[in-house]
Amino acid sequence: xxxAQPDPNQEIPLTPAVFHILLALADGEKHGYAIMKEIxxxxxxxxxxxxxxxxxxxxxxxxxxxxxxxxxxxxxxxDDERRRYYELAGYGRRVLEAEARRLAQAVRMxxxxxxxxxxxxxxxxxx
Amino acid sequence: MSISERIYRLLLRLYPRxxxxxxxxxxxxxxxxxxxxxxxxxxxxxxxxxxxxxxxTTAPREHVESARMRNVYPWPEVLLAIxxxxxxxxxxxxxxxxxxxxxxxxxxxxxxVLGVYRKRNRPTAWVLxxxxxxxxxxxxxxxxxxxGEWRWFxxxxxxxxxxxxPAAVVVLTKLIHHGNRPALVLFGTLLLTSPGLLLWQGxxxxxxxxxxxxxxxxxxxxxxxxxxxxxxxxxxGALFVAGSAQWAIEFTIDPSLQxxxxxxxxxxxxxxxxxxxxxxxxxxxxxxxxxxxxxxILLPLATCLLFLVVLPPLVYTASPYTAGHVDIAAVLEExxxxxxxxAQILAGMAFVLSLYxxxxxxxxxxxxxxxHQP
Numbered sequence: 001x002x003x004a005q006p007d008p009n010q011e012i013p014l015t016p017a018v019f020h021i022l023l024a025l026a027d028g029e030k031h032g033y034a035i036m037k038e039i040x041x042x043x044x045x046x047x048x049x050x051x052x053x054x055x056x057x058x059x060x061x062x063x064x065x066x067x068x069x070x071x072x073x074x075x076x077x078x079d080d081e082r083r084r085y086y087e088l089a090g091y092g093r094r095v096l097e098a099e100a101r102r103l104a105q106a107v108r109m110x111x112x113x114x115x116x117x118x119x120x121x122x123x124x125x126x127x
Numbered sequence: 128m129s130i131s132e133r134i135y136r137l138l139l140r141l142y143p144r145x146x147x148x149x150x151x152x153x154x155x156x157x158x159x160x161x162x163x164x165x166x167x168x169x170x171x172x173x174x175x176x177x178x179x180x181x182x183x184t185t186a187p188r189e190h191v192e193s194a195r196m197r198n199v200y201p202w203p204e205v206l207l208a209i210x211x212x213x214x215x216x217x218x219x220x221x222x223x224x225x226x227x228x229x230x231x232x233x234x235x236x237x238x239x240v241l242g243v244y245r246k247r248n249r250p251t252a253w254v255l256x257x258x259x260x261x262x263x264x265x266x267x268x269x270x271x272x273x274x275g276e277w278r279w280f281x282x283x284x285x286x287x288x289x290x291x292x293p294a295a296v297v298v299l300t301k302l303i304h305h306g307n308r309p310a311l312v313l314f315g316t317l318l319l320t321s322p323g324l325l326l327w328q329g330x331x332x333x334x335x336x337x338x339x340x341x342x343x344x345x346x347x348x349x350x351x352x353x354x355x356x357x358x359x360x361x362x363x364g365a366l367f368v369a370g371s372a373q374w375a376i377e378f379t380i381d382p383s384l385q386x387x388x389x390x391x392x393x394x395x396x397x398x399x400x401x402x403x404x405x406x407x408x409x410x411x412x413x414x415x416x417x418x419x420x421x422x423x424i425l426l427p428l429a430t431c432l433l434f435l436v437v438l439p440p441l442v443y444t445a446s447p448y449t450a451g452h453v454d455i456a457a458v459l460e461e462x463x464x465x466x467x468x469x470a471q472i473l474a475g476m477a478f479v480l481s482l483y484x485x486x487x488x489x490x491x492x493x494x495x496x497x498x499h500q501p
Contacts, residue, residue: 032153033160050181051154051161052142056189059150084153 008094011064012102017057020047022066022088022096029070029087032058058086066092131162131171135178141186143193 014022024030024038036049049057061067070085088096110116135158139151158178165174 032157036157048177050178050185051157052181052185052189054157055150055154056185059146081156083156 006065006091008091008098011066011095012099014095014099015057016047017049017053018061018066019096019099021054021057021061022092022099025067025086025088026093026096029085031075031083031085033083034075035086061092062086065089066095129162131175132159138178138182141182142189145193146189 020039020043021035023042024035030038032051032054036054039047039049058067062069066089067086068089070087072082072084075081075083107116132155136155139147139154142151161174161178162171165171
């Protein structure tokens with residue numbers, strides 16, 4: 001008996017926090033601080049998350065089945081403290097793809113209407 | 128452990144316990160990592176500013192989500208639930224009493240009909256106090272219509288008896304049938320204090336009957352009306368019904384409790400009403416936690432002690448009409464009377480709590496013993 005898979009479009013549009021967390025996990029599992037650092041780096045400091053925002057979002061994403069916890073282990077680059085790692089679930093990957101397509105469509109429309117301004121990020125998007 | 132980390136651990140206590148249990152350590156680890164980076168970059172102040180904003184914005188949200196997950200009502204429904212009980216306060220104090228009663232009665236009747244037709248679906252919480260109020264009015268109107276009497280203060284009739292007797296019969300039957308001993312003891316306490324008050328007042332006057340029977344009558348009526356709801360809503364339903372029904376009646380029937388701004392004893396009555404109608408139901412939302420139950424019990428206790436026992440003698444002695452002519456005997460008499468009144472209210476609240484408190488094991492309402500499905 002096949003079970004119907006949930007429709008990823010019911011989750012979108014995603015909040016910026018959720019989108020960036022999913023994006024950060026797209027290339028492999030990470031712990032909370034590493035997720036935050038990747039988001040900060042990818043957005044050039046425009047998006048920073050405190051522990052409350054990050055773990056509140058992680059809690060809701062775990063409940064929605066977008067991500068899952070993987071094994072706790074230390075990050076030897078930081079210290080020997082055991083950290084909780086998270087990875088993208090299959091459903092989370094489909095939701096991320098759906099959201100990325102939606103945003104890409106929005107960027108195409110903005111480009112068509114010459115709505116992209118002269119900032120660094122928008123110049124990168126335009127190329 | 129650094130001072131910053133100690134402070135952050137204290138701030139974490141603003142989050143719900145469940146959330147702290149699950150995510151407390153990762154959040155502390157995360158903060159420690161941020162702290163290490165901030166010390167390196169010299170941005171400690173910026174980190175603390177962001178952290179305080181982070182806690183201030185996320186802790187309340189986690190509490191709301193935690194409350195939703197614990198099967199309590201969402202906050203919009205809660206606010207709607209207490210609004211009908213507050214409605215009598217919005218009526219102009221100069222309005223004729225019959226006018227007010229008719230308006231309230233019409234609104235309540237309409238909502239009762241709505242509530243009945245929604246019986247198949249779980250009624251929303253906002254229906255509860257209105258149903259309690261409407262039921263109370265229905266009992267009163269029924270008896271007064273039967274007697275051909277439109278005046279609320281029948282000259283020779285102590286009106287609390289009218290609803291005390293049927294309410295007492297309903298509740299007593301349930302208690303004896305199901306052997307709820309603690310509730311029986313409290314029920315007895317409630318009733319036995321009434322003759323004491325009656326004797327103190329002097330059994331000859333109608334006012335004595337009214338004063339003696341008012342509190343237990345209202346509480347028992349509210350408890351009886353709350354029984355159908357307690358099976359579904361437990362303590363929350365009982366408190367909503369009790370608070371709204373009692374104080375709505377008080378404000379529409381008892382002229383001494385009508386709002387007259389500028390007279391501060393009546394402002395105190397207003398405060399007491401807001402406490403009963405608003406704050407206690409809100410605390411009852413957390414009745415599933417030990418802290419919530421404790422607060423839901425302590426607050427009426429404090430309110431009763433303050434408004435009925437402590438303040439009246441102070442008001443009396445501070446009044447310009449009695450300054451310099453303090454009658455100690457009168458002050459003591461009022462204090463004793465109000466203490467008995469306070470004991471009745473407290474016994475009533477404890478009675479309601481003992482009827483409708485959820486058991487510790489699985490949040491199964493004790494009212495399942497009363498034959499209602501939880």
